[in-house]
Amino acid sequence: MDRRDFLRTGAALGVLGIAGRRWVGAGTSATDDATLWLNWNENPMGLSPTARDAALQAVARANRYPDASRAELATAVAKLHGVGPENVVLGCGSTQILRSIVASQAAAGGVLVLAEPTFEAMARYQRPFGLEVERVPLDSRYAHDLARMKQLAGQGPAVVYICNPNNPTATLTPSAEIDTWIREAPESVLFAIDEAYFEYVEDQAYWSAAKWILERPNVVVTRTFSKIYGMAGLRLGYALAQKKTARLLREFLSADNANGVALAAAKAALADGELLSKSRKINRQAKGIATACLDELGIGYLPSHGNFLMHEIRGDLEAYIQRMREHNIRVGRPFSPMLEFNRLSLGLPNEMERWVDTLRGFRAQGWV
Amino acid sequence: MDRRDFLRTGAALGVLGIAGRRWVGAGTSATDDATLWLNWNENPMGLSPTARDAALQAVARANRYPDASRAELATAVAKLHGVGPENVVLGCGSTQILRSIVASQAAAGGVLVLAEPTFEAMARYQRPFGLEVERVPLDSRYAHDLARMKQLAGQGPAVVYICNPNNPTATLTPSAEIDTWIREAPESVLFAIDEAYFEYVEDQAYWSAAKWILERPNVVVTRTFSKIYGMAGLRLGYALAQKKTARLLREFLSADNANGVALAAAKAALADGELLSKSRKINRQAKGIATACLDELGIGYLPSHGNFLMHEIRGDLEAYIQRMREHNIRVGRPFSPMLEFNRLSLGLPNEMERWVDTLRGFRAQGWV
Numbered sequence: 001m002d003r004r005d006f007l008r009t010g011a012a013l014g015v016l017g018i019a020g021r022r023w024v025g026a027g028t029s030a031t032d033d034a035t036l037w038l039n040w041n042e043n044p045m046g047l048s049p050t051a052r053d054a055a056l057q058a059v060a061r062a063n064r065y066p067d068a069s070r071a072e073l074a075t076a077v078a079k080l081h082g083v084g085p086e087n088v089v090l091g092c093g094s095t096q097i098l099r100s101i102v103a104s105q106a107a108a109g110g111v112l113v114l115a116e117p118t119f120e121a122m123a124r125y126q127r128p129f130g131l132e133v134e135r136v137p138l139d140s141r142y143a144h145d146l147a148r149m150k151q152l153a154g155q156g157p158a159v160v161y162i163c164n165p166n167n168p169t170a171t172l173t174p175s176a177e178i179d180t181w182i183r184e185a186p187e188s189v190l191f192a193i194d195e196a197y198f199e200y201v202e203d204q205a206y207w208s209a210a211k212w213i214l215e216r217p218n219v220v221v222t223r224t225f226s227k228i229y230g231m232a233g234l235r236l237g238y239a240l241a242q243k244k245t246a247r248l249l250r251e252f253l254s255a256d257n258a259n260g261v262a263l264a265a266a267k268a269a270l271a272d273g274e275l276l277s278k279s280r281k282i283n284r285q286a287k288g289i290a291t292a293c294l295d296e297l298g299i300g301y302l303p304s305h306g307n308f309l310m311h312e313i314r315g316d317l318e319a320y321i322q323r324m325r326e327h328n329i330r331v332g333r334p335f336s337p338m339l340e341f342n343r344l345s346l347g348l349p350n351e352m353e354r355w356v357d358t359l360r361g362f363r364a365q366g367w368v
Numbered sequence: 369m370d371r372r373d374f375l376r377t378g379a380a381l382g383v384l385g386i387a388g389r390r391w392v393g394a395g396t397s398a399t400d401d402a403t404l405w406l407n408w409n410e411n412p413m414g415l416s417p418t419a420r421d422a423a424l425q426a427v428a429r430a431n432r433y434p435d436a437s438r439a440e441l442a443t444a445v446a447k448l449h450g451v452g453p454e455n456v457v458l459g460c461g462s463t464q465i466l467r468s469i470v471a472s473q474a475a476a477g478g479v480l481v482l483a484e485p486t487f488e489a490m491a492r493y494q495r496p497f498g499l500e501v502e503r504v505p506l507d508s509r510y511a512h513d514l515a516r517m518k519q520l521a522g523q524g525p526a527v528v529y530i531c532n533p534n535n536p537t538a539t540l541t542p543s544a545e546i547d548t549w550i551r552e553a554p555e556s557v558l559f560a561i562d563e564a565y566f567e568y569v570e571d572q573a574y575w576s577a578a579k580w581i582l583e584r585p586n587v588v589v590t591r592t593f594s595k596i597y598g599m600a601g602l603r604l605g606y607a608l609a610q611k612k613t614a615r616l617l618r619e620f621l622s623a624d625n626a627n628g629v630a631l632a633a634a635k636a637a638l639a640d641g642e643l644l645s646k647s648r649k650i651n652r653q654a655k656g657i658a659t660a661c662l663d664e665l666g667i668g669y670l671p672s673h674g675n676f677l678m679h680e681i682r683g684d685l686e687a688y689i690q691r692m693r694e695h696n697i698r699v700g701r702p703f704s705p706m707l708e709f710n711r712l713s714l715g716l717p718n719e720m721e722r723w724v725d726t727l728r729g730f731r732a733q734g735w736v
Contacts, residue, residue: 042432045431046428046430047431052428052430055629056427059420059423060420062415062420062423062599062601062602062633063412063413063598063599064405064410064600064601065410065600065601091622092622093622093623093625095622095624096460096622096625099621103471103496121622124623125622128472128619128620230430230431231430232430232433233426233431233432233433233627234430235460235626235627253467254460254463254466254467254489254493255461255492256460256461256463257603259602259603259630261427261601261602261629262627
């Protein structure tokens with residue numbers, strides 16, 4: 001299956017994914033001209049009501065170091081994953097933990113192997129350490145080309161970064177294939193599995209890599225409260241790892257890196273039994289609206305397993321981004337080398353209707 | 369002047385520092401048995417009203433990355449110091465910046481020179497980098513022994529950490545003496561001047577080292593919103609440095625390390641014309657209550673230039689800490705090698721009255 005065929009398949013899956021259009025019909029802001037933020041893969045729903053209340057209450061304790069809250073959240077996260085608090089490393093966003101992974105491997109040297117395109121943080125963080133960076137193009141499925149990555153990582157020392165689902169493509173790398181490699185890999189190959197969008201995935205071929213931390217010291221799984229939990233502005237993420245690996249990561253982290261408002265909101269969010277299903281439902285609706293329009297206009301896109309999608313752009317990408325900006329819609333930045341695509345973060349259904357209307361207008365102008 | 373004489377002078381200064389006892393008389397919580405947190409050098413007043421309102425409003429935007437707020441705060445901080453935003457490095461607390469300073473010097477190797485005792489973060493952060501650590505006892509004034517530190521730093525490479533006022537002693541190192549060394553030092557000696565308690569100081573022999581960033585690339589000054597600004601739980605600090613030094617520090621920091629609630633609160637706090645004077649006034653009152661009692665009981669203490677003070681303990685320090693805990697008062701932990709002292713964070717005046725009553729009770733028991 002070549003990329004073109006895959007795009008068509010993705011389009012078809014997109015159509016099937018439409019659900020609950022009535023909710024969208026109730027949307028009112030299609031004519032609203034406030035800026036639409038469809039560029040940072042945020043959860044447009046905001047904090048869940050219980051998380052918001054917890055955050056507001058925590059403001060009253062803003063002058064106190066949140067040591068007790070930190071311990072409570074680590075315990076809650078550990079319980080969620082069936083591990084101990086010693087396996088949980090909190091960070092100022094999962095990005096701080098990604099940095100500590102790279103920093104912790106700098107002394108060993110070696111190679112950083114990652115996809116192209118993928119989330120840029122790891123490549124940026126290695127800069128001061130001068131690791132050798134090997135960028136491996138996504139395969140024809142827009143999945144990580146694990147065979148090629150494995151070849152480049154060799155027997156290590158290596159850090160292998162796998163963002164799954166991948167950002168900016170929202171595509172999956174089958175978990176069974178990752179498992180096979182981890183099972184065979186020497187400990188000198190460290191796997192950093194970034195599951196920032198884990199909770200959005202509804203695909204049987206996908207599961208978390210977190211089970212590996214029970215067996216392997218060379219697997220670190222990162223999660224975040226920035227995406228489905230709606231807390232991007234509060235900065236809280238975590239890693240799961242074996243105790244000795246977790247301890248090593250902490251050596252490269254600053255102290256007190258979780259703030260009290262985020263800790264309180266996260267604890268409430270984890271206890272909110274409806275947050276995930278509600279967010280998934282709205283995301284599915286938004287995705288359906290976007291993909292229906294793309295199908296209608298004959299614009300290809302990748303099947304999305306996150307709260308964003310990559311769709312084709314005909315003509316100049318920067319011009320498209322600028323024109324959307326002139327309509328008060330911020331869409332994703334260029335992700336080299338996929339400069340014939342734009343990353344679209346999924347907003348609320350009524351926000352997607354506004355994007356759809358704008359895109360239709362662009363088509364009428366012959367711009368897309 | 370030996371240490372004993374200095375202690376007496378400190379006691380005398382403490383008595384002179386008493387002000388506004390009437391406010392204290394209005395305190396009501398001396399009989400309240402809620403836990404008193406006199407152990408983390410927090411501002412007991414909490415957020416200022418304007419900062420609190422800004423924080424509450426920012427919770428509504430918790431799902432959005434706070435890029436705009438970050439730029440605004442960097443600009444406000446730059447304006448405060450008469451520098452440009454390129455000279456400002458934000459961090460998840462100033463502790464994250466202290467870590468980046470150590471990390472940025474790891475490749476050069478060399479020595480980390482610091483006082484004993486001082487704030488522990490730097491010594492902890494160098495662990496994975498294996499710098500040579502030289503701990504220099506405070507001098508007879510409980511100031512940094514700059515002559516000895518200079519000898520150990522030599523021509524570098526060296527990181528010199530000067531916490532001024534020093535934590536845990538709350539004592540000053542005269543700024544003119546620091547200036548003299550900085551003026552003479554080669555660029556291979558990097559000065560990390562930690563001014564976490566800067567805003568509490570009311571002493572003519574003290575000024576910020578921030579002026580040096582205009583001339584020298586080897587000076588970094590750190591500040592925090594955790595102390596007088598009452599935001600310890602929100603995690604926000606910053607560094608001031610020359611542009612190229614700031615850029616180097618950012619290479620060793622994670623992205624998005626300032627959260628939206630902290631940024632909003634900090635911006636409001638900086639604009640609050642009364643915050644500093646009110647906090648200083650309450651702190652002065654609290655200090656007066658504590659030192660009056662220490663004088664009355666004949667317990668020595670160091671002159672305090674922060675929101676905490678070091679006083680002598682007769683008998684076992686751990687026993688004292690435990691007994692205070694049994695009275696629901698948390699006081700400072702042991703700071704080796706000053707194990708004949710306890711660090712007392714200053715609470716609200718009525719909270720200090722409760723500590724005073726408890727301490728008097730201890731004296732009646734023959735414990736102090």
